[in-house]
Amino acid sequence: MQTENISILSILMLLIMLIPILLSNLFLKIKMNRYIIYAMLRMIIQLSFVGLYLQYLFEFNNTVLNIFYIIIMVIAASFSVINSCKLKIKKFILPVFSAIIIPHFLMVVYFNLFVARIDNIFDAKYLITIGGMILGNCLNGNIVGLNSFYNNIKQNEKEYFYSLSLGASRFQALGPYFKQAVLASITPTLASTATVGLVALPGMMTGQILGGSIPLVAIKYQIAIMIAIFIVKYFSVILALVFSSYKSFDEYDILNKDVYR
Amino acid sequence: MVEFSNISLAFDDKKIFENFNLNILKGEKVLLSAPSGSGKSSLFKLLLGFLKPDQGIIQFKGKKLNKNTVREIRNSISYVSQDIEFRDEKVVSLMKEIFLYHHNKNKDLNHKRIEDLLTYFHLNKNILEKKIGELSGGERQRLGLITAILLDREVWLLDEVTSALDHELKQKVVDYITQNDKTVLVISHDDIWKETSVFKIVRWS
Numbered sequence: 174m175q176t177e178n179i180s181i182l183s184i185l186m187l188l189i190m191l192i193p194i195l196l197s198n199l200f201l202k203i204k205m206n207r208y209i210i211y212a213m214l215r216m217i218i219q220l221s222f223v224g225l226y227l228q229y230l231f232e233f234n235n236t237v238l239n240i241f242y243i244i245i246m247v248i249a250a251s252f253s254v255i256n257s258c259k260l261k262i263k264k265f266i267l268p269v270f271s272a273i274i275i276p277h278f279l280m281v282v283y284f285n286l287f288v289a290r291i292d293n294i295f296d297a298k299y300l301i302t303i304g305g306m307i308l309g310n311c312l313n314g315n316i317v318g319l320n321s322f323y324n325n326i327k328q329n330e331k332e333y334f335y336s337l338s339l340g341a342s343r344f345q346a347l348g349p350y351f352k353q354a355v356l357a358s359i360t361p362t363l364a365s366t367a368t369v370g371l372v373a374l375p376g377m378m379t380g381q382i383l384g385g386s387i388p389l390v391a392i393k394y395q396i397a398i399m400i401a402i403f404i405v406k407y408f409s410v411i412l413a414l415v416f417s418s419y420k421s422f423d424e425y426d427i428l429n430k431d432v433y434r
Numbered sequence: 435m436v437e438f439s440n441i442s443l444a445f446d447d448k449k450i451f452e453n454f455n456l457n458i459l460k461g462e463k464v465l466l467s468a469p470s471g472s473g474k475s476s477l478f479k480l481l482l483g484f485l486k487p488d489q490g491i492i493q494f495k496g497k498k499l500n501k502n503t504v505r506e507i508r509n510s511i512s513y514v515s516q517d518i519e520f521r522d523e524k525v526v527s528l529m530k531e532i533f534l535y536h537h538n539k540n541k542d543l544n545h546k547r548i549e550d551l552l553t554y555f556h557l558n559k560n561i562l563e564k565k566i567g568e569l570s571g572g573e574r575q576r577l578g579l580i581t582a583i584l585l586d587r588e589v590w591l592l593d594e595v596t597s598a599l600d601h602e603l604k605q606k607v608v609d610y611i612t613q614n615d616k617t618v619l620v621i622s623h624d625d626i627w628k629e630t631s632v633f634k635i636v637r638w639s
Binding site for chain 1: 479482483484486501504505508509511512513515517518519520521532535536537538581585
């Protein structure tokens with residue numbers, strides 16, 4: 174069983190449905206039309222490119238190329254995390270990149286080896302899709318975690334200094350902000366994990382069912398991927414905080430003024 | 435004990451210190467008297483290494499303040515800041531946490547001592563079970579001071595520790611501090627500190 178192909182005309186059929194929205198915005202004077210058109214165009218162009226090169230990637234299915242692709246994705250993800258937190262790229266790129274790629278790569282290999290049990294663990298069909306899903310979810314956790322940590326230290330500088338003056342080592346004084354950052358980044362994932370399936374069907378499962386899998390298989394993959402996402406998110410946030418903190422404090426344990434852009 | 439030599443410090447374009455010198459001997463008690471914004475609190479932060487001077491040398495017991503000595507110096511000083519920035523947690527858990535800190539490993543939390551100090555500074559024992567956020571400014575100030583006393587370090591830096599206290603308590607705090615042998619630097623707008631002859635008054639503008 175294969176999914177029915179959608180023609181370009183079919184996509185146009187949906188795009189036409191945007192026209193009433195554009196008109197309604199004009200009528201209601203909601204200044205949003207430009208942004209709608211921009212966002213939709215970007216989405217179409219980006220996905221077209223992704224579709225195109227995934228097609229080639231899957232056809233070649235070359236291990237080195239697949240791994241290279243994953244690395245590029247992680248680099249892009251690291252830039253995106255650092256940019257969203259308004260932090261300095263130069264200072265944070267290495268810590269954030271390492272914090273994502275280490276748990277991410279280990280998990281993808283582990284997943285393909287012991288969960289999906291496929292022969293070639295670097296098979297594009299698994300490596301890139303599973304890897305991409307985990308990465309996408311990891312992004313958000315890292316943004317929330319880093320934001321919470323650095324904003325908290327900046328806002329509570331006096332409190333942090335006071336702890337240092339009372340005898341705390343740098344890591345003891347940072348402890349409370351570290352814990353808060355981990356909680357802030359993990360709690361939303363747990364909340365969505367706890368309600369999955371009740372309010373919305375997860376994308377991966379839906380996709381698999383459309384692609385021809387029976388629901389029971391799709392569910393098992395969904396369960397596996399959610400556990401994998403949780404584990405990678407947890408470790409990558411902790412690593413990002415630990416790695417970056419080595420670079421963002423000076424020899425006097427003071428937060429460097431130049432961590433922010 | 436504490437020596438500031440030729441310190442210059444500026445925030446953005448505002449000069450706070452220019453070739454500032456101050457020498458404090460062991461056991462001396464000094465009241466810093468200078469107008470608001472003239473860098474009194476900054477002086478404390480410089481000594482603790484929370485601010486770095488643009489120029490000049492800070493020495494503590496003959497040791498130059500630098501990246502190798504900053505932690506040792508910080509932990510020879512009890513600093514009580516204006517706002518007493520404790521985290522909003524239960525007092526007793528904070529006290530326990532402080533005595534588990536890396537640099538306080540050789541110190542024990544003595545409950546009898548805490549109770550004595552609470553009584554001396556007119557605080558009820560049940561304050562230990564309260565959260566920091568529930569305390570008044572005056573209660574926090576006394577708690578900061580008690581913490582400093584418990585840590586028993588050589589030098590005390592006290593920044594406006596009596597501002598929220600009534601006259602009787604101000605007097606008790608001043609008495610306690612004048613009667614011990616620590617080296618003490620005080621920043622305060624309360625005239626009560628000037629009434630004793632123990633304090634050497636250092637002025638600058």
